[in-house]
Amino acid sequence: LQNPVVMQLGMVGSHARINFGTTSMIVSQGYLGSEYFDMVNIDKYDTIVGTPSMHCNKVVLDFDNKCVMVNGNKIPEKPENKPWKGKGKMKYTDEDIPSLRQGWYDEFESLLQGVPEKMPPFCEVNHKILLIDPDKQYHYHLPWCSNSLKMEFSKKVEKYTRAGWWMLTSASQAAPMLCLPK
Structure with a gap:
């Protein structure tokens, strides 16, 4: 377009401008013709048909x-996508439960094993983040781990050091690395 047009829809972020337009052939039930479209990148929409186009083609939205209806012809609805074909819900018996359980376990086995104690493939750590600054002294009430969470914190430290994610070291001042519930 020679002069960009400001977008008249509700937009997230800064304002949007229409910089390009095109004419395209539309083939639909009840309509065949050429239409002009402004080209804009809008999430979740393939095409937005404006009021002038709807007026020219006698589009009626019957809520x-x-x-x-387009030019007096009713456009049929799209059939609903059903997740399964069949006659209602399947009936399961107590004998089906073990095979269903095993099938689900086999399908989702990798998700049921917890966090593996190794780095994922192609994500090796090639740096260190030093959390302790020996020259820094903090002058405030030092954080401490409550007695009710000490066991959880100990397990976390043991697991992370065993996996090589943390390295045990001593420091004069350090905060426990655990999110504590309020």
Whole structure:
């Protein structure tokens, strides 16, 4: 477009401008013709048909009957995508439960094993983040781990050092690395 047009829809972030336009052939039930479209990148929409285009093509949105009419022809609804084909819910018996359980376990086995104590592939750590600054002295009430969470914290430290994610060291001042519930 020679002069960019400001977008008239609700936008997230800064304002949007329409910089390009095109004419395209539209083939739909009840309509065949050429239409002009402004080209804009909008999430979740393939095409937005404006009011002038709807007026020219005698589009009627019938909200009472939940249908759309173009040039007097009713456009049928899309059939709903059903997740399964069949006659209602399947009936399971107690004998089916072990095979269903095993099938689900086999399908989701990797998710049920907890966090593996190794780095994931292609994500090796090639740096260190030093959390202790020996020259820094903090002058405040030092944090401490409550008695009710000491066992959880000990398990976390043991697991992380065994996996090589943490290295045990001594420091004069350090904060426990655990999110504590309020």
